[in-house]
Amino acid sequence: xxxxxxxxxxxxxxxxxxxxxxxxxxxxxxxxxxxxxxxxxxxxxxxxxxxxxxxxxxxxxxxxxxxxxxxx
Numbered sequence: 527x528x529x530x531x532x533x534x535x536x537x538x539x540x541x542x543x544x545x546x547x548x549x550x551x552x553x554x555x556x557x558x559x560x561x562x563x564x565x566x567x568x569x570x571x572x573x574x575x576x577x578x579x580x581x582x583x584x585x586x587x588x589x590x591x592x593x594x595x596x597x598x
Contacts, residue, residue, distance in 0.1 A: 541597030
């Protein structure tokens with residue numbers, strides 16, 4: 527069953543920059559996968575991401591391993 531109309535969300539334009547400051551060794555399961563989902567993986571890796579609720583949820587999960595800087 528397909529829908530005739532699908533809505534696409536427009537980007538809000540807000541961004542956040544995340545920098546990994548800690549490693550994943552010795553952390554709970556799922557931390558490494560969350561960092562990979564954010565586009566990180568090595569210490570001092572940096573990514574600029576769109577500020578969405580999904581990204582904010584991932585940031586909250588690994589907040590002790592990253593540094594967050596607000597963007598535009």
